[in-house]
Amino acid sequence: MFAEQSTHRNSSEHSSRRSSEYSLSSQIKVQVDEKKMAKGALYKMAFGSCRNLLAVIPSFISGGGTILTFFMFGKILNLISSYSLAPDPKLYDQCLKYIYGMIGISCGLAICKFLHQYAWIRIGCEISCKIRRDLFKNMMQNDVTFFDTNPIGGILTLLSEDAQQVQQAFGTDKGTQISNLTQFITGIIFAYVYSWRLALIATAIIPVAAIIMTFFMPGIIKITATRFLCLSKSMTIAEETLSSIRTVRGFNMEENEAKRFEKSQYETIKCERKIGFLISGMSTIVLTLLWTMVLCNLYYGTHLVEKSRKADGTFGFGIGDLMSCWGYCMFGCMGILMLQGSLQGEQRAIAAGARIFKLSNTPPSVPFEGGIESDIFIGDIEFKNVTFRYPTRQINVLNNVSFKIKSGQIAALVGHSGSGKSTCVQLLERYYDVNEGIILLDGKDIKEYNPRWLHHKIGLVGQEPTLFSTTIKENILYGIERATESQIDTAAEIANAKKFIDKLDKKYDTLVGDRGGQLSGGQRQRIAITRAVIKNPRILLCDEATSALDAESEKKVQAALDKVLIGRTGVIVAHRLSTIKNANIIYVFDAGVIVEQGTHDELVQKGGFYYKLVSRQLTQKDIIKGSAATQKNENSTESNKNSTPRSQREQVKPLPEPKNEKNKKKDKKKEKNERKESDSDYSYADYYSGLYTSGDSSDK
Incomplete structure (x- = not known):
């Protein structure tokens, strides 16, 4: 049942x-609610601690404090303009007072600017490191299905460019936004206090600029998403080409791969051009509005100064007041426009963050850990x-x-x-x-x-062993928390790897190169077998472990596998039937x-x-001969089978088929020649005729 x-x-x-x-293409099409969740998560990272909240203080001061310099500058201009009408001997002392004030304000603003920059750079780095760490951790804990459906290039783009966008937007740009907001609020307040008419002219462009930016933004965001897809494709091409450079070189495909990468880059450049065109057009329109406001402000301001002239020749609204008010308006409007511009970058960063969070929160279909761990596993x-x-x-x-x-x-x-x-x-x-x-x-x-426990109980030796660009010892200990030198030596001895390792200058400390490129195929395979053996697995899986090797290397690796499989459950996948005859x-x-x-x-x-x-x-004769010889060999060795090691049993040569007396001498001579050939050139026919010897020969 x-x-x-x-x-x-x-x-x-x-x-x-x-x-x-x-799939990666769906990562680009993040939904509105996903963006909202990403926005909330990113803001929580930026302002979720008291230490981060303290960074707001220097940002407020550096944004609003600059307005005081316009106030001081206006006072000095008023003193100078009044001096031309009525000379005052105390003018120098009065101006000096405001100059000292400007120096003090500048020094304070410089300190606040330093604290502001340092704090927000640190916050941005912490956020990007966290989302990169979480994304990479999820990648490590996700199942193989995830990597079947998501190209590595796209994931690398998320880890690099998208994470960098988030760092910029919620780091230095976020601090600048706070400064710009303070700049706008203080500038407009001071402008309305000095002259609400001039302030009204200045603030009239703000809603118009906002409408223009709102018109351009959807197109920019859409093209940015397409650019991400094109960039991911480029990264995928680069990653797979560089990781397979030997294959590319072997087929003289360098130029073709360069053209393929160039084509993908061209698609990215097309998106960049479109984005640049839209941003340039938007900026041009906004700056045109800004300078129109400046000219209108100066024209109407001159009219206000002229109307404020008194009977004694002084002005109720002087030149200094006009310049101060103009500075307040410009200062405030620039603040809001810069804030609006940085908000566009923030929206792109939120979309990037949503892609990262969506991928980071992707649940694996096969759990990473959790489950039973049996004390007895046979x-x-x-x-x-x-x-x-x-x-x-x-x-x-x-x-x-x-x-x-x-x-x-x-x-x-x-x-x-x-x-x-x-x-x-x-x-x-x-x-x-x-x-x-x-x-x-x-x-x-x-x-x-528990999958993690299960991986300790199962060893895998694949067709193409994956070695990391580090030492032989570190590759052997990959996945093992600790092991003694004796255990390493024993595992290498079992895997027939110790002999060639001892011949190397640095022995276990020898660097294997990128993907083990400094070692031969057989040596890499024996290192992989050592890595599987040292964790003492109960089940050993061999997936085409010798199919990519030459005859001599296959012989050594097969001998190593024969020793390793003794006492373990073995599953051998093979195309070369010589490797599985004794299963x-x-x-x-x-x-x-x-x-x-x-x-x-x-x-x-x-x-x-x-x-x-x-x-x-093989020929039919080889098959029948090998089958008959094996049967005779098994019958003759059945009595001492338990006491004879596996490797020695394989070395027992089968008896030849019965021969006619007439051809005995001729066949013996022929058989002797065949044996000599087998010593120099191992073949499948040798294996099935019983001439295969599992002992290891001298290493290269």
């Missing part, structure tokens, strides 16, 4: 829906009616697949490319959850286990289903799908 219920499980449907919902594996399709595809990769692997057994999964072999490995690593059916480990649903059980996949299962000899004698796979690599 439990099995019947398990066949109807459909947990990855949520993953499929989520992958389409959270490594039994069972697939029950498993059906699976990748979230980015609509076709099932596995269809109602069922098989068992007992603890300590070595099972081989073979078949054509795309038949579902590697998918089984990914499901065991729980990179994905099945659509239907259930996977059992020690009789329990794999979903019940306890072989499952043959075709089009997502298991078409055959059994040992190598059973499947060869059956003459079915597996036989066809083998016959494509």
